[in-house]
Amino acid sequence: MFNIKKIEKGKLNLNIEWSDGEISNYNYFWLRDNCPTAHDKDSNHRMFNILESSKDLTAQESKVSEEGKLVVKWSEGDHTSYYDPKWLRENCYTLKNKRKFISPYQLWDSSLEKNLKSITVDHDEILNSEEGLLRWLELLHYKGIAIVKNAPIEKESAFPVLNRISHTRQTFFDTPFEVINVPKPNNSAYTAHALRNHMDLPWFENPPGYQFLHCLVNSAEGGNSSAVDGFAVADYLKKNEKEIFETLVNVPLKFRDKDYTQETIRNFHATAISLTKDGDYNDIRFSVATMDTLDCHPDIMGKVYNAHHKFGNLLHNNKFQIKFRLEPGDIFSFNNRRALHGRTAFNPNSGHRHLQGYYMDRDEILGRLNFLKK
Template sequence: MDARIDDDGRVLTLTTGDATHRFHAIWLRDNAQDDETRAPGNGQRLISLRDIPADTRITDVSVDGRGVTVTFAPEGKDVLFDPGWLSRHAYGSGAGRPRGWIADDLTCWDAGLQDDVPVAPLDELETRGPALKDWIEQVAAYGFGKISGGPVAEGALFRVVDLFGYVRETNYGRLFEVRTEVNPTNLAFTGLGLQAHTDNPYRDPVPTIQVLYCLESSAAGGENMVVDGFAAALRLKDETPDFFDVLANHCARFEYAGEDGVCLTSRRPLIELAPDGELIGVRFNNRSLAAVTDVPFDRMETWYAAYRRLGEIIDDPAMEVTFRLEPGEAFIVDNTRVLHARKAYSGTGTRWLQGCYADKDGLRSLRDAMRRQSQEAAE
């Protein structure tokens, strides 16, 4: 490993094997891990940027078995950095990534995932051991997962949320009922299916996790279906880049005012990108789409053509994974990415699910904490 000072002390260049990373002096000082800069217990900063001199520079660097020691002026402060930490936090390599890129720890999928749906028994997950770690990793990567072997009891879905976070209460309550009875006197009646959609696009922010838990399922049909919205958006981009761009560049509007005292609205694009082009969200719900007014006149027909094509991709059976929930089973979806639907049902019987919302920061927090725990154990 080699470390040298460049640009009159404003840059540290670190070479390890075939990898070379460059770090600005101000970045290194701001990210010092010493006890004067960071609280030992939780890692939070103890100082503000105003406490660091604006003319901070590096005057000396040395490498030994402990790591990389950097001396900062004008403070005259020595800080020890772990080379592995520096490599993991190197920056500047993301330039040139294509618009619509996704994070490395996400996996896009289509109907080919049908036989590999992430699933685990609830009682095993509640031991908070390896089964939970594996399931959480898969749910984070694919954006959805199933749970089996739960009790057939009202409110049991809260045990699913307890695995990783907290219920997000809305105007629908802590939970909502999805109950259907097929008319037994009219055997010709066929229940309508629902197009794959994301829930509550009219909220800002949207609930980022949805849980649906089955309590009764005696009606024929009514299978659940999920579609990877990221895979659908990227397929649209591959087919017609202009369609992808028009849906990402202009906001749609969503609205729900179906009860007294409630008028929920949001203004967000159907395909949401971060400033650096990362694909971070999809909102798709024809029932809640309000009049779109944020698209320029000369782009509106293109916007509608793109909206139509995205819907056709979402409806393509090659994109969907289907499964039937039996009593005591549940599934969880990342509501910023994965669309869900219900197939049509018919005949006699009942279908009763309970649903609730949560937030994926809890799920990601648990995943990252378990990753860190495994890493520390390995070291």
């Protein structure tokens, strides 16, 4: 427990020296905005409107109470705030921004293929225990990939285990969508063709965060699965090909839904790699099949195609991708905006291949994981 040792009043901030020698800087608006009384006691929503404060808001008085709380009497609004030192320390943006950011993501390459057991979880373990569910969620969040083993193989039988996380995301492909070979397909997934490693639905403004492919039957020749950690490939480019990395981060590409059955036109511009506020990897948006006619500035079109060529080939490089075969009862689960997936061609005359697919938003995985860890 850290105690407040000294308070110093500045023009725009209160500066606090802590008992361990650390210094925190607290902006007056930030303090007033986060007064414990600013929030409704039941909903916890902020009720106080900081926009009604004048730009001259300041601390008229500040001191430490006998209980060790920071007490601030404000220059306007006839209000006094009491801040718990533990809360102040945990939420101190001065100290947070001094720390070196450490990514939570565990990057992987083709060596994962030799240890697929490390990303598997048993279906009934997830269904019947919080430990199993937590392991699945941690794999999904930190590694971006997991294979659930020994699930039932009846149609729509993945719903109970998925509902252990949250609700699925509905799209016009329906839930679940049927990954089978059909005549006159409206998507290349519904053919026997090979599929290059790709992200699903890149032409949505917010593509589904996670995808779950539930294998019901896989008796045809071919149809082996592949996956690649797009974050690992992006990291390789960041360290070895700076100009290509910057192009992929800064120049939006164009994607388009080419489904002839739709009465809508969906297209979206987005960069191949996007980053978080901390400079970590956020999204990988890549799909040769659904990239639309690019409309970059003419001076950079050659540079964009060069970067796209390099990135796309690395996403299929055997140094990075893994290959495996889904068995009936497997649920191939992955971060759709990180781990790109594909398959080899299969012979529909040699047997049957039937997967059922489900989507879920990334918020649901992370929100459930945060709740269970708490």
